[in-house]
Amino acid sequence: MKIYLVGGAVRDALLGRPCGDRDWVVVGGTPEAMVAQGYTPVGKDFPVFLHPHSKEEYALARTERKSGHGYHGFTVHAAPSVTLEEDLARRDLTINAMAQDEHGHIVDPYGGQQDLANKLLRHVSEAFEEDPVRILRLARFAARFTDFDVADDTRRLMRKMVEQGEVDHLVPERVWQELSRGLMEARPSRMLDVLRDCGALARLLPEVDRLWGVPQRADYHPEVDTGVHLNMVLDMAAYLDTSLPVRYAALCHDLGKGTTPADVLPRHLGHEGRSVTLLREVSTRLRVPVECKELAEVVAREHGNIHRSDGLSAAALVRLLDRCDAFRKPDRFIQILQACECDARGRLTFESRPYPQKERLALALKLTQAVNTAEVSAQAMAEGHRGPAIGRAIAQAREQALLAQLPFWTTVAE
Structure with a gap:
């Protein structure tokens, strides 16, 4: 029985990045042998065990065979005869398909180290297309590794998967899990770019996808395109190190602009109300956590009023605070202001401009x-x-x- 460190921990160590959770694969083992050594079985779909002391996960080497649609459409085979190379072959990207033995030797049968050097996100094998979650995972990695490109053959494979309808079988929980993790990466805009490129964004988040190509007033938005603005807002949210609720609010704040009638463009009167309606649909469909959904609704409804708050009277300011439920939820109101700052600064040439509304309204809340x-x-x-x-x-x-x-x-x- 041999044990190897696998996946992200190996990749991050080679990149000189901090390692998060460590995953291990056991070659030549059996469930009985693992239990006999004190490991605790926890896997439901395949044999996974917790180390008796570190509590890290150890999985028996396994292969997978497509047996249906979606994330759960697999038949798993785990046996002592499964080799390390066979186990690594089922992984998504070459940079995640490396292992390290107890002596520090790197096992790299699929060129992961070369792709790290070339800064490429490349699928390990055609088995990539059997799991649509991998499209979301790759998009998330693109948001994390901001100087990596997606390999051309992998781009083509993802487009084929979308055309064949694989992403339509993704369950909401997995979509939200990967989407939320991608929003928390260094450049969330790259996740949207990858999903748009392969057509997955139009299937999973059509409300977001339709923002590209929609013009805005150039005096307020020098970048003009609403989709470009959205990308800039998301990246500003990452730059300001905001929370997930703030980043989800940034994602959804302008959804209504995608449904503005063509004959009134580039003005978007009433887009706030339409944004609220659309984001409620998105939140319900993806089963978004309540704290994210509620914050996003307030931001979508009130961001224009918050931007214009320097012209409001004391009475109007109190009404604005009340509509934002700031007196009951002051901490959430600060997050609302953060999201509005991201919107204001997520514009071409506006990136370094101050946003005094945030400090002014925070002070107004404190005084009231x-x-x-x-x-x-x-x-x-x-x-x-x-x-x-x-x-x-x-x-x-x-x-x-x-x-x-x-x-x-x-x-x-x-």
């Missing part, structure tokens, strides 16, 4: 939070007010808090 709403409510009730009247009293107290601390927030025509 200082209002003792319990005291205001008690006073209003003592004066005989009830229901909505109490809410108006609280809003007025918050307006006064803004005006008292920042005189330049005067009442203006609304």
Whole structure:
């Protein structure tokens, strides 16, 4: 029985990058032998075991044969006779199909080291086309390894997979898993570019795909193309090291521009409402976590108002904070402002411009939070007010808090 370190840990060590989780493959082993040595079986679809001390995953060498559509459409064969080379052959990319033995020797039967040197993302074999998740994984790796290109033969293979309908069988959970991980990489735009190139984006996220080729007003968007703007916003979100909810909001903030009637372009009046409707459909279809979905909805609906907030009166600012649910969820409001900053700076020549709206609205929230709403409510009730009247009293107290601390927030025509 021989044990090898495999996959990403080997790749990252060769690249001089920090290694995350380590995966191991066991050649010549059996489930009985693993259990006898203290390993805990955890695999449902194939034999995987946890190390008795490190708790890292050890999988028996295996082969896979296509038996149906989608991620689960495989028959797995694990046996002591399966070789290391056969196990590595089932992996997605050559740079992920390398192993290292206990002496540090690299086993590289499919040219992974050469592709690392050439900065290429290349499939190991034609078996790549048997698993549509690999298209998403490759796109995610393109977002991580920003100076790597996709090999031409791999591009052609992915297009063939899309044309044959393989991506249509992907389950929502896997799409979201890979999409969310790709959004958190160094250049999320590269993930979208790869998916667009092979046609997968149009199948999986048509609401996003249709943004390319849609013009915008050049005075606000020198990059003009809405899809180009989206890519710039996503990369700005990565540059500012934002959270996943913020990056999902960036992805979905302008979806409505893809449905703007052609006769009113390049203006996009009302796109905010259309964006909310479309992103709800996307969130439901992909089973997006609630915190991502809710943040994205507020950003889609309010980003224009937040951009224009320097012209709002104290009363209008309080209403904006209320619509964003900032008083109940102040931390989420800061994330909303981050997403809006990404939108504002994700434009050609705007990348280094300041975004004072973020600091101004964060300060407005801080000042209005200082209002003792319990005291205001008690006073209003003592004066005989009830229901909505109490809410108006609280809003007025918050307006006064803004005006008292920042005189330049005067009442203006609304």
